[in-house]
Amino acid sequence: MTHLRTGSIGATPWRDRLLHHKWALLAILLCQMGQVTASLLLPSFSADIIDIGIGGQDASAIRYYGGLMGVAAAAQLALSGTAAFLGATVAYRIGQSLREDVFAKVHGLALSQVQGFTVGSLITRCTNDVLQVQSMLIMALTMIVVAPIMGVGSAVMAVRQDAQLSWLLLVSVPVLAGLIGFLTIKAVPLYQRMQTQLDRVNSILREQIEGIRVIRAFLQQPREAGRFAKANADLTGTAIHAGRLMAMIMPSLTAVMQLTSVALIWAGASRVRDGDLEIGALIAFLSYVALILIGVMMMGLMIVMLPRALVSARRITELLQSPVEVGPPSDPKPLPPRGSGLHLRLEEVGFGYPGAEAMVIENITFDVGPGETLGIIGATGSGKSTIVNLIARLNDPGTGRVTLGGVDLRDAAPDEFASHIGYVPQKAYLFSGTVADSLRLGNAGADEATLWNALEVAQAADFVRAMPDGLMSPVAQGGTNFSGGQRQRLAIARALVCDADLYLFDDSFSALDQATDRKLRAALRQAVGHAATVIVSQRVASIRDADRILVIEKGQMVGLGPHETLMQTCPVYAETVHSQARPEEDAA
């Protein structure tokens, strides 16, 4: 059951999953049929009690049929209990496997896909949406299936009691079904709209909470109040509308069934008088009518819950069926062994977001050999991180190719590729656990000496040592119990623990003060001397000593070369350097 690498999920993620439990589902169906039969026998036995027992003045018949009723009730308890438990089991198993598949699917999403879905929505899909589907399944298997069985069964029993009276059911049951169908068709879209409107109300409120200062500073409270009032009125309007429909359901259904009972007595009257129909049968008939009502009402109640679960199911399907954009190759090519020194090449690489007209980067070509350092500098939004994301294979390039040791990244096995690179993202995100756990992310077997070594290089050893539990100190999710600078240094140490052939630093020194930055870079040069290194930065100081510097503006390469050359040949670079001139240099 823990087979997580479900490569591709078929077009029908639901059917296969249900088929997987076909025997349990069959058992549930049988149990439900059995329990319905048992409960339908009750009115029939009670008719016998009345007709044979009371009618025939036979006390032993009353006892006999009373006993039979007890047996039927006990059988019903056992069967419906079994069905309920089996139903829940199937629902939980399906929920478990859905979570598993969603979880596995998310691993393989390209960064652009993650951004498209948004992380928040992915989390919801794996947690709340699955839960919704799961509860819906429980209801479906324990209650919704019962309704039609109950409907058909009681109709059969009613006909058996007295065929002539059953025409009444032929009228009232379709009326009931029509009523429920009508209200459902009306209500479902309303509930869907209500959900959207509720989301809107909530998101406005969320925005207003986040922007409380700006709203106050700009005196926009009246406008925000107006915006909210409109969304609120929309929501309330729909909710009232939907609620009124729901208010109609119960009274109208009950009225139909109650009128049916009245009509039943009327229709049966003359035949009872003539002796064609036993009074007990008539009363049993009344009970069946009540049972049908219960079945129909159950269905009505469930149907109200259906839209939410359907929306959830659709969101899960959408995710599971989204294409695998950075998936593993069918026939992976081996990368050179670790430690042998790798060459990174980008050949005319371009990348654009799906649907967007403009490319984010275009025609990027460079290479970095073992022991070399490449710096990438450029303005906000110029495409620096996009390049790093392609090298880390978080996205695949739209045009051109990225090769490592001569192998196109798309042809390399993901795990093998991962073992070659050490990556420090722009935002230092740490996983919860201890400092040691956190550092061992890419190298589970690293010993303590390796960890301390990495911490020393990353200038993080001092503060880790200063904590009472050292390497065993707790790390909160995301690393929020550390300052931004500490977090960044731990993230750098984490990459160093990998002992990789290629290091990527995506603006990883931004939260460090300049002195620490300087020390760190000096230590880094010693520690990763053998590897190829790519450093992205906004700070000239962080990259000026690189072997080559790639200057990027609006997605285009505008310069590539060492600092001195670029100062002469690349005006964008020279301006950037000038804009960051330090006071003492300025004075000089």
Place this chain on the structure above:
Amino acid sequence: MSMAQDRKLETVSRTQTSTPGPRTPGGSLAGEKPKAAGDAARRIWAAFGSNRKILIVTVLLSLGSVIGSSIGPWQLGLATDLLVSDDFTLSALMRQLLIVAAIYLSASGLNFAQAWLVNDLVQNMGRDLRHAAQAKLARVPLKWFDTQPRGEVLSRFTNDIDNMVQNLQQVASQAMLMLMTIIGVLAMMVLLSVPLAVAAIIAIGVSIGATRLLSRAAQPRYAEQWRETGHLNSLVEETFTGQALIRVYGARDRVDQRFADKNTALTTASMRAQVFASLIQPVTMFVNNFAYIVVVVFGAFQVLAGAFSIGGVQAFIQYIRQIGQPISQLGSMAAQVQSALASAERVFELLDAPELSTDAAKTGLVLPVRGHVRFEHVGFRYRADQPLFENVSLEAAPGQMLAIVGPTGAGKTTLVNLLIRFYDIDSGVIWLDGKDIAAMPRDDLRRAMAMVLQDAWLFTGTIHDNIAYGCPEATREQVIAAAKRCHVDDFVCTLPEGYDTVLSNGGTSLSQGQRQLMTIARAFLLDAPILILDEATSSVDTRTEMLIQTAMADLRQGRTSFVIAHRLSTIRDADMIVYMEDGTVRETGTHDQLMALEGGYWHLQTGTKGASPH
């Protein structure tokens, strides 16, 4: 691009962690009773406001409906008795059946009217509560607001109100009806036959007892299930947030293993809870059937003994069926009431939060504002036991640029927050054009200021609307002009829909730097006499920053400006630099003067570490 993304994640996770898992909003599990349930109930009652009379009408309507549906079966039983009696006539039967039909129809009609009214009432109350919540946001002091986790506030105003409305509607429209139905039906039973009623009541008692026993057994297992859900959810959240890292670090197998373990643990816990939970419905059903059998068998003997009529038995059968459902649902109703009260309490707690002092009696600002700002012995603390500012004095002449620098936590942002009266000072005076700012309406004061905050807040709407946020009446030309000055136009024109591009949570993502540029353009358009820039360009790259320097200089022209920044290029031109540390002003002067001092400012600028020389 990914920085904006990251920020978004932060907001997501912030709110997500505050309400882990899909449990009842506010994390109130079934077992957790609201502290002051009676109080919350009273407040809900008050929240119905002028509609309370209608609420009473709905109760009367339910009563009428219940009376109808209680006497209906009895009357129908009389019809059946008529069938087997000697004085049967078709017209007598017809009359009796018409009476029953009329009773049933009016019961349903009353029921419908009641449900309709309750729905309108509760939904309108929900609207009023949401409205009150939103309005409250405008009145709470930031000092209070800062102490509340944002996710928590949001959750109370959204999930809790929603939960409250949904549960209240259910409870108000059904619980009342159910309770009355049970009472009405029991009364009818007793009237018809005391022995049979006693037998039925015993059966009902057994049913309630069995259900309670089962749910009590399920309770700790439910708690276990929620706990496991919470564990799994936080692992999912952490993994998805760090999705890229896990892939690049090849850590997938380990995460998968942990996930599989937690997933299995959750399923096991759920099933353990389900063993009991799935029995509740069948057991209730069984006990109802049992009551039915008792009525039929016992009733039959009574009829045999001539103590009861056959129509009476029929009525009893219908009564048993009629109260079976309400009784089995009473338990879940009780849980709904509790959940609604718990949510209500949390909502009211927030609505009761302290409010800002009123501005009503204050006299307005004299126009035009010259922008002469003076802090005189200002003291302020966020928390009573932690002094932040003591005795801060400084002055900015009209048109001057004042740069505020210092290490993190020095109180730079607080200083400008006091000026714009996000917080009220504890001692001293802040003068604007010779008038105490505490003595003028907040809106007047703020109208004189344009502020660019550290956090580049944009709302869901077009780029145009976001830039024109402070002055909605601005024309497209004015917006574009401001955007061009601040280099916003550069990236807006690459977007397919230009200024009409809608910024939303899930859609177009701008980088943090681009967002900041937009907020600068927003301030640009505002044209206020005093300008406050709080780390306005911290995420903008240095070159772009340099490019907008001239624009910023123009913006500052003729205005008093307060600029908080780290970058030298931003602060070098200041008329005066205020160097702050630990809530006090340590050094003031021009750049050259402060560099010559070789004090804290000098250390900050040269990047040398070491203790400040004071």
